[in-house]
Amino acid sequence: MGFILTYGTLAGMDASLRDRWLAQADRRLTGAGLRAGAARTGVVEFLARDGQCLLSAQEITDGVRARGAGSAASVYRVLDELFELGLLHRVDGRDGVARFEIADPEGHHHHVVDETTGEVRAFSDERLEEAIRAVGDRLGLRLTSHDVILRGVPAQAADVD
């Protein structure tokens, strides 16, 4: 049995991203000769549903546990595998906790932290990507991945000079 499962449509979700990711996850996991055990399946299912924003291993473990299976050890192991297979993005936070989210096979995004609330928002910007590509060229590197984290506070009218 593979990792592709059926879901009802969830309100507010990008169903096509979820399906694309699930299809790719299935392909790569199967291709790597990995089996569909309870923990691995649980993590993949859970992330396909709820993994479009950064989630800690703790949160993922809770989510998987709520659906019956999973343990911290297995979740960490599965997260490592998925990351190595390029199926997840990983951001190491200032709090010493690693957070993961599903990697969109087509295009990606970055994160901005609102320092007044701690809230994390996603954004994407082609001009930024282009600038990064240019840097890679200038440095003579073939870039395999990159992270951008912005931190800021809402611009009040009073802030504008």
Add this chain to the structure above:
Amino acid sequence: MGFILTYGTLAGMDASLRDRWLAQADRRLTGAGLRAGAARTGVVEFLARDGQCLLSAQEITDGVRARGAGSAASVYRVLDELFELGLLHRVDGRDGVARFEIADPEGHHHHVVDETTGEVRAFSDERLEEAIRAVGDRLGLRLTSHDVILRGVPAQAADVD
């Protein structure tokens, strides 16, 4: 007594950056009402000399210890203070270790990791900075800080398409 100390010129070092940083560190530490104890002075001195590249708390502790004073606890405390005062950049690595380097009062840089060797290089790029400023504007944020980490492998002639 302040935190500004005298040093001989070190080969391969950017003496002006070191001095600028030391001056600003002295100003901000004194301004914050902090005292020049052995550990704090040791960390500031050590970083002024050797802190232009990312260093772990462990490495900093070793460096400070080699000069007589310092303990892990104090180093962590001092590093936090310096970071809060905006005197250090901090990067949280994939290995779960936080690394620090002195923040240049004028201009800053980012890092690129050579995935074949693990080696970290610094770079700066005005076009990238400009793109980031534009993103902040577009999102309605006043950016307080940002990190960029690139990962890649040396571009071989064969890679070029």
Add this chain to the structure above:
DNA sequence: TTATATGCAAAAGCTTTGCATGGGT
């Protein structure tokens, strides 16, 4: 059937904290 996946519990590693002592101003 056979190698792999899982889960518990213990271990490991970085970082923080409590507390008594030493030191700056």
Add this chain to the structure above:
DNA sequence: ACCCATGCAAAGCTTTTGCATATAA
């Protein structure tokens, strides 16, 4: 003198690892 800074040791966290058991293929 007074309060801050320091250092040791213990505690707190996330993450990793060992090992016996369960399970996918």
